Amino acid sequence: MTAFNHVQTAHCESGVVSNLFRHYGLKISEPMAFGIGAGIFFGHLPFVKVNGVPGTTYRIWPGAIFSRVCKRLGVKMESRKFSTPEKAQTALDEVIGKGIPVGMQSSVYYLPYFPASYRFHFNAHNLVVFGKEGSDYLVSDPVMDTVTKIDPGSLAQARFAKGFPEPKGKMYYPVSVPQNVDFTGPIKAGIKQACYFMLKVPMPQFGIKGIRYLAKRVKQYPEKQGERRAALYLGNIIRMQEEIGTGGAGFRFMYAAFLQEAGTLLKNEELITIGKDLTLVGDLWRNFAFAAGRVCKARVVDNSPYNELGDMLLHIADEEEKIFRRLSKVKI
Amino acid sequence: MKKEEVPQDGDNLHKGTFKQLFYAVDQSGEYKEPVTSVGWEPENVALGQAWEEVEHRVNETREQVLAGQKSPIAYYMERTLLDLPLLASKAGKFGWQVKRHMKPAVFKKLSAAMIAKYAAIFSIPAEVLQKGELLPFQRPQ
Numbered sequence: 001m002t003a004f005n006h007v008q009t010a011h012c013e014s015g016v017v018s019n020l021f022r023h024y025g026l027k028i029s030e031p032m033a034f035g036i037g038a039g040i041f042f043g044h045l046p047f048v049k050v051n052g053v054p055g056t057t058y059r060i061w062p063g064a065i066f067s068r069v070c071k072r073l074g075v076k077m078e079s080r081k082f083s084t085p086e087k088a089q090t091a092l093d094e095v096i097g098k099g100i101p102v103g104m105q106s107s108v109y110y111l112p113y114f115p116a117s118y119r120f121h122f123n124a125h126n127l128v129v130f131g132k133e134g135s136d137y138l139v140s141d142p143v144m145d146t147v148t149k150i151d152p153g154s155l156a157q158a159r160f161a162k163g164f165p166e167p168k169g170k171m172y173y174p175v176s177v178p179q180n181v182d183f184t185g186p187i188k189a190g191i192k193q194a195c196y197f198m199l200k201v202p203m204p205q206f207g208i209k210g211i212r213y214l215a216k217r218v219k220q221y222p223e224k225q226g227e228r229r230a231a232l233y234l235g236n237i238i239r240m241q242e243e244i245g246t247g248g249a250g251f252r253f254m255y256a257a258f259l260q261e262a263g264t265l266l267k268n269e270e271l272i273t274i275g276k277d278l279t280l281v282g283d284l285w286r287n288f289a290f291a292a293g294r295v296c297k298a299r300v301v302d303n304s305p306y307n308e309l310g311d312m313l314l315h316i317a318d319e320e321e322k323i324f325r326r327l328s329k330v331k332i
Numbered sequence: 333m334k335k336e337e338v339p340q341d342g343d344n345l346h347k348g349t350f351k352q353l354f355y356a357v358d359q360s361g362e363y364k365e366p367v368t369s370v371g372w373e374p375e376n377v378a379l380g381q382a383w384e385e386v387e388h389r390v391n392e393t394r395e396q397v398l399a400g401q402k403s404p405i406a407y408y409m410e411r412t413l414l415d416l417p418l419l420a421s422k423a424g425k426f427g428w429q430v431k432r433h434m435k436p437a438v439f440k441k442l443s444a445a446m447i448a449k450y451a452a453i454f455s456i457p458a459e460v461l462q463k464g465e466l467l468p469f470q471r472p473q
Contacts, residue, residue, distance in 0.1 A: 010353040010366060031355065031363070051385075051415055109413070115350040116472025117379055121413055145351055145368070162421040232385060235378040242375035253333055253355040257363035276361055283333055293374025296381055 002099045004130040006140040006147045010250055012126040013065045014039060015142025016103050019128060021075065023101055024177035028073075035258030036072050036186045037065030038193040040251055042320075043206045044214040050121075053236045056214065058251050060197065062105070062124035062165055066172075068193070072186035076176040081168040085156040088169030092129065092137075095173060101130035101140070105170040107161030113139070113148040123161050187262045188332040194255075195328035198320070208321045215313035222303045230306065235296045238289050249289065252282030259327075270330050274323060281319045288312045333357070339372035383471055386413060390469045397466060403439030404464045405430070408454040411469050422453050439464075 004023060009015025009030045017033040034040070039059050046054040059065075070077050082088035095102050107123045108114050128140040129150075136149040150158075159169045198207040205213055214237070221230035241249060259275030262268070291312065295305045335356045351368040358364055390410045396402040409419050420430045432438045433446075444458070451458040456467060 008353055008368075010355060051413075117383065119472060120382070121418060143352070163418045232381065235381040238374050238378035239382060242372060242378070249333070250354060253363075257355040260363050275363075279333070279357055279361070286333060289372075289374040293377040296374075297377050 002096070002101060002130050004101050004128065004138075004140055004147075007142075008145045009142040010254060011039075011059075012142050013037075013062065014254070016126040016128055017066055017069050019140060019142060020101060020103055020174060021073075021177060024174055025179055026073070026075070026177050026181065028069075029261060031254050031258035032183070032261055033069050034065060034251075034254050035194075035262060036183070036190040037068040038190045038197065039065045040194050040255045041197050041207070042210045044210050044217070045205055046217065053232055056237050056240045058241060066126075068190070069186075070174075072189055073181050074178050075174050077172050078175050079170065079172040081170050083168075085160050085169065088159055088171070089152060089156060092171060093132075095171070096129060096131055096137075100173050101128050103128050103172045104159060105165075105167040106155075106158035107163075107167065108158075110154050110158035110161065111141070111150065112154050113141070113144065113150060121161070121163055123163055123165055123167055129155070183262075183265060184332065187266065191262075191327060191330070191332065195324050198324045199328065208317050208324065211313055211317035211320065215310040215317065218313060219303070219307050219310035221306050231296050234292050234306075234309070238292050238296070241285065241289050249282045249285035252278055252285055256282060266332060268330070268332065270326075271332075274327050274330070277319075278323050281316060281323060284312070284316045284319060288316065335367050338367045338369050340370050341373045341376060342370045386410070387469065387471065394466055397464075400436055403434050403436045404461060404466060405439060405450060406434040407466055408450070408456065408461065409434075411467070412454050414453075419453065423449055 005019070007015075007019055007022075009018060011030070011034065014030045014034040014037065017037070018028055018030045021028050021033075028036075037060075041057065041060040043057045044054070045056070048055045069075070080091065082091065092102060092104075103126060105123070106125050106127060107121060108125045109119050109121045111119070111125075127142065129137045130140055131138040133149060136151055137155055139148045139150050141148060159167050159171075161167060201207050201209075204210070218234070218237075221233055225233060256275040256278040259271045259278065263271030263275060288309065291305075292309055295309065333354065333356045335358055338354050338356050351370055353366045354369050355363050356367050390407070393402060393407045393410045397404055397407045409416070414422070416427050416430060420427045423430060433442060433450075444462075447462050448458045451461045454461065460467060
């Protein structure tokens with residue numbers, strides 16, 4: 001049996017990176033993986049609806065953190081997708097049989113060990129399978145506090161869930177991991193990319209512009225959507241902000257932790273200071289969620305609370321813009 | 333967020349059996365060890381609301397099925413939190429085909445194989461679906 005050191009993390013993708021790499025002796029904290037992978041982002045997509053509710057994201061698209069970290073640190077990964085669950089299971093058994101822990105993309109709806117109230121159809125979850133006990137698989141799911149187990153049937157369903165993004169049995173594992181890595185270059189590249197995505201992506205739905213775009217829409221919710229849907233849309237913004245594996249304020253805090261760690265490592269005071277200011281912006285996001293939650297609960301009909309929420313978002317956008325403008329000018 | 337501000341609003345959704353991890357600063361404003369949280373009120377509200385919405389849709393569809401306006405396929409789609417595009421791709425059909433199967437008259441003529449396929453997607457016995465029995469929806473405990 002492969003010994004796998006399971007450590008609980010805040011987010012599944014950066015968590016899997018951190019846990020998998022540590023297994024091969026490359027120590028990288030979760031915030032460091034998140035920062036080097038330029039995981040921080042914002043996007044509001046009113047046209048991409050799940051069950052009729054527009055989507056909001058506080059992080060970069062699934063898989064991006066992973067591929068960027070691998071590229072920047074020089075880790076070589078083997079990544080495979082499959083046409084049938086049978087082929088996927090055979091390949092998995094073969095690889096874990098060799099003692100290699102395997103990362104995989106899955107739907108949370110089919111994970112029996114997952115908290116039931118979180119089990120919606122969300123396909124971009126990441127976990128590590130590292131062994132078998134009888135016919136059950138041993139799972140290190142980064143958002144769970146201990147190692148768990150899953151039966152082969154449920155795992156197959158989770159790996160072959162339909163809908164976006166379709167996992168198609170995707171599994172991945174490192175084939176070559178460097179032992180001594182200089183983090184300077186990767187940190188620099190990660191920060192540069194995050195600043196680009198937050199400040200310069202030329203579409204109104206993304207980055208700082210996206211926060212302002214959402215602010216405008218929130219203000220129009222009661223008028224355009226009616227009381228019921230307005231509350232539902234708002235609730236979804238909070239859920240996407242706070243739920244495990246997606247946390248919005250949480251991502252701001254994690255990125256702040258990254259800036260602190262990077263600043264300490266590179267002896268760069270400016271990064272540490274910016275990290276402290278970003279922590280304050282994370283708190284603004286939390287205040288927003290708190291106020292929005294109260295509006296959801298009260299089911300108010302008039303526009304004024306929605307206007308106030310929109311203004312809170314505009315304030316957050318201003319503060320976040322200042323942070324990333326400063327960050328883009330830091331010499332590393 | 334300061335460590336002592338990490339929310340600990342336990343709720344009835346997962347009874348404190350599940351803890352999330354948060355990065356939070358200590359007295360000196362530094363991130364050291366992450367802190368676990370048993371839940372936060374705004375999230376609990378939003379999550380509760382999402383399940384309320386699921387329940388609402390399930391009940392609404394149930395009424396429509398009982399009134400003979402829709403087939404049990406529509407009911408079980410809502411019950412398994414699926415939407416039309418997702419159900420169609422799972423069934424290997426086009427959206428318009430699945431929509432047709434939601435018409436009671438078309439549903440009655442579905443082949444046993446098709447019924448079995450839907451039943452597997454909904455994780456229910458094929459006979460239950462065939463007979464049009466509507467198993468109750470239960471909120472996750």
